Amino acid sequence: MNTVRCVLGMLGTDAHTKGIRTLSRIFRDAGVEVVYLGEHNTYEQFAASVAAEDADLAGVSFSTAGYVKHVDALMRALDEAGVDDVPVMVGGLIHADDEPRLRELGVSGIFGPGSTTESILDFVFSSARSNTEVRSDTEVQTDAHDPTTGRLVKSQDQV
Amino acid sequence: MSDGFRSPEDETVGLSRTATWGGLETKVSYGPDDIASVDYERDLGDPGSFPFTRGSFPQMYRSRMWTLRNIVGYGAPEDTRDGITRSLAMGATGVDVAVDNLTAEALDPDHPAVSADAGLEGLSLPSLRDVERLLEGVDITRTDIAYHSTMLIYPMVAAYAVKHDIPLDRIQGSHMPDHYQLTLSGWGDKIMPADLAQRATLDCVQYAAAHSPRWSLGLPQAYDLRERGLTPAGEIAFGMAITMQVLTDLAERGMGVDEVAPSLAWVSITDVDLFEEVAKFRALRRIWARTLHDRFGATNPRSLRLRIACHTSGRSLTHQQPLNNLARATVQTLAALLGGVQSVEACTYDEPVCIPTHEARELATRTQQILAHEVGAARTADPLGGSYYVEALTDAVEAEALKLLGTIEERGLVKSVRDGFLESLMDEHNYTHEREMAAGERIKVGVNRFAPEQDEALPRFKVDEGGVERHVQRFVELKRTRDQDALAARIADVYSVTRRGDNPTEAMMDALIADGSIGEVWGTVRMAMGHPYDPFRVLESPWEHSA
Numbered sequence: 001m002n003t004v005r006c007v008l009g010m011l012g013t014d015a016h017t018k019g020i021r022t023l024s025r026i027f028r029d030a031g032v033e034v035v036y037l038g039e040h041n042t043y044e045q046f047a048a049s050v051a052a053e054d055a056d057l058a059g060v061s062f063s064t065a066g067y068v069k070h071v072d073a074l075m076r077a078l079d080e081a082g083v084d085d086v087p088v089m090v091g092g093l094i095h096a097d098d099e100p101r102l103r104e105l106g107v108s109g110i111f112g113p114g115s116t117t118e119s120i121l122d123f124v125f126s127s128a129r130s131n132t133e134v135r136s137d138t139e140v141q142t143d144a145h146d147p148t149t150g151r152l153v154k155s156q157d158q159v
Numbered sequence: 160m161s162d163g164f165r166s167p168e169d170e171t172v173g174l175s176r177t178a179t180w181g182g183l184e185t186k187v188s189y190g191p192d193d194i195a196s197v198d199y200e201r202d203l204g205d206p207g208s209f210p211f212t213r214g215s216f217p218q219m220y221r222s223r224m225w226t227l228r229n230i231v232g233y234g235a236p237e238d239t240r241d242g243i244t245r246s247l248a249m250g251a252t253g254v255d256v257a258v259d260n261l262t263a264e265a266l267d268p269d270h271p272a273v274s275a276d277a278g279l280e281g282l283s284l285p286s287l288r289d290v291e292r293l294l295e296g297v298d299i300t301r302t303d304i305a306y307h308s309t310m311l312i313y314p315m316v317a318a319y320a321v322k323h324d325i326p327l328d329r330i331q332g333s334h335m336p337d338h339y340q341l342t343l344s345g346w347g348d349k350i351m352p353a354d355l356a357q358r359a360t361l362d363c364v365q366y367a368a369a370h371s372p373r374w375s376l377g378l379p380q381a382y383d384l385r386e387r388g389l390t391p392a393g394e395i396a397f398g399m400a401i402t403m404q405v406l407t408d409l410a411e412r413g414m415g416v417d418e419v420a421p422s423l424a425w426v427s428i429t430d431v432d433l434f435e436e437v438a439k440f441r442a443l444r445r446i447w448a449r450t451l452h453d454r455f456g457a458t459n460p461r462s463l464r465l466r467i468a469c470h471t472s473g474r475s476l477t478h479q480q481p482l483n484n485l486a487r488a489t490v491q492t493l494a495a496l497l498g499g500v501q502s503v504e505a506c507t508y509d510e511p512v513c514i515p516t517h518e519a520r521e522l523a524t525r526t527q528q529i530l531a532h533e534v535g536a537a538r539t540a541d542p543l544g545g546s547y548y549v550e551a552l553t554d555a556v557e558a559e560a561l562k563l564l565g566t567i568e569e570r571g572l573v574k575s576v577r578d579g580f581l582e583s584l585m586d587e588h589n590y591t592h593e594r595e596m597a598a599g600e601r602i603k604v605g606v607n608r609f610a611p612e613q614d615e616a617l618p619r620f621k622v623d624e625g626g627v628e629r630h631v632q633r634f635v636e637l638k639r640t641r642d643q644d645a646l647a648a649r650i651a652d653v654y655s656v657t658r659r660g661d662n663p664t665e666a667m668m669d670a671l672i673a674d675g676s677i678g679e680v681w682g683t684v685r686m687a688m689g690h691p692y693d694p695f696r697v698l699e700s701p702w703e704h705s706a
């Protein structure tokens with residue numbers, strides 16, 4: 001299959017949805033199959049959905065400062081749900097200082113303020129798990145993409 | 160060019176947009192023909208006179224200066240107390256207290272699924288004991304604290320008053336009892352289902368307006384709706400639809416418009432399009448006065464003249480080159496003053512990066528003081544009134560707002576909240592905004608144009624996590640040591656009163672005095688309304704209720 005299936009949602013008490021809802025629509029315009037979980041998910045609920053939906057990619061948006069803790073807990077929940085191979089992207093108000101820690105936790109795409117739609121979509125199509133399966137003979141480009149190099153053409157609330 | 164300078168054409172500031180930020184098309188210039196239909200007495204009136212287009216008070220800022228607010232809220236109650244003291248010392252005349260997401264969503268800080276967020280984005284205020292820590296030494300009959308929160312805040316402050324023998328009709332301050340906007344701006348069905356929003360709004364407004372006339376009710380809370388994705392005209396339409404629903408529902412409970420409306424204040428926003436925002440404030444007052452008079456039969460001037468509490472737009476600020484946000488907030492604050500609002504809280508420039516540092520909060524306060532004392536923004540009421548452009552724009556915003564309001568009324572507000580119609584309008588707005596940004600039809604300096612090659616990340620405000628941990632431990636200890644039997648009886652009251660359709664506010668206050676937590680008291684209300692005790696479905700109610 002060629003369609004990328006992407007689970008998007010928010011965790012914990014975060015209620016700033018405009019970015020991720022807009023992104024959902026942009027993804028759909030680009031042919032991505034989006035499963036939008038909405039807000040106020042627990043880590044376990046989110047991970048269970050990633051597994052149940054057989055997602056190729058998972059994305060979480062944060063507008064609150066506690067995202068490193070949330071990502072840590074989410075990665076463990078994904079692991080426990082047996083879907084730790086699904087690439088995870090995060091976006092929103094991500095401070096540059098936290099990027100190394102997020103990478104360490106296993107996040108493969110980080111899209112903070114100023115990320116472009118193009119850079120996000122590039123990541124989606126190059127990193128989604130389905131590409132790994134379909135193009136097993138070619139090298140997968142996970143992490144080959146640097147999301148910070150694009151020109152700034154998006155608003156802060158992109159993701 | 161050989162010297163490496165960029166060509167001058169690259170630096171030209173050309174006009175990038177002829178529509179307002181909210182999308183209203185504008186002309187090259189305006190003249191008498193554009194305001195030929197405006198009748199001064201009928202459509203404008205002197206400041207302080209119906210329909211209050213030119214301001215709610217005859218003397219405007221000469222008789223009452225706007226309340227200069229500063230937003231504070233982080234960590235444990237003790238931390239926020241320290242922030243309040245600093246704010247008042249630098250000249251703020253009112254304090255806005257921001258609570259953390261858990262408190263705002265009526266979740267306890269020891270909630271296993273979300274405790275990571277405790278105390279981070281605001282103050283953690285999960286029990287009456289914590290309100291006592293926050294208000295220690297504060298005279299709540301005199302200090303004007305505006306709580307940026309909806310659920311449980313009035314019952315908590317009222318419970319504080321009862322516990323400390325302060326008459327409810329003397330308490331001062333305000334909160335934002337508009338539960339509808341919560342459903343609409345990201346809380347969704349899990350946290351605030353539409354039926355609960357309707358009921359909780361009514362119960363709170365009814366009780367507070369009847370018992371605490373000096374307590375202001377920030378309803379509608381249109382700020383968050385604008386931030387979620389609305390134009391200025393959309394703000395008026397959504398806010399009026401909510402207000403009209405509340406007034407209609409309260410009339411069914413036997414409460415007349417003049418018993419409620421004087422307690423209401425519109426929680427508004429001021430964005431970066433100066434003229435459009437001024438036009439919005441003017442159109443808003445006119446629509447409010449006419450609607451309350453013509454549709455609801457209000458006669459009390461205090462019902463008809465709208466008070467507006469304003470906050471500058473957080474969404475308009477950028478993470479990129481954050482010092483640019485000082486310029487944005489300054490113009491936004493000026494728009495609010497030229498539009499005649501009653502209070503302003505100016506965002507700090509670092510809000511996109513972290514909760515405000517003390518330095519940034521001081522700059523936000525100084526911005527307002529400069530506008531008040533040096534710029535002369537407060538000198539004369541409605542200084543832009545009579546401008547061909549501003550009058551025409553006021554009419555245009557009004558027309559668009561009334562059109563959308565008609566659509567919402569026709570569908571019904573509660574239905575439009577429940578079936579996602581209103582959220583889809585906001586999604587559409589955001590999508591268009593995003594597309595215009597991507598196409599360069601809408602320019603945001605430092606974001607999609609004039610972006611620097613390198614942008615230094617700002618230092619962040621750090622919350623003392625140790626302090627928050629101690630606060631949570633203290634809270635857990637309170638839950639363990641309180642009089643469990645007394646609390647169980649009070650919780651049973653909350654359940655049965657809510658269940659039979661009566662106003663549970665007093666029962667909630669009693670449960671809070673018995674050291675019930677916000678999560679427990681609100682969870683009980685939720686259950687009585689047929690919803691899960693815990694919106695995350697992780698916790699079960701510790702109490703059993705018979706149906």
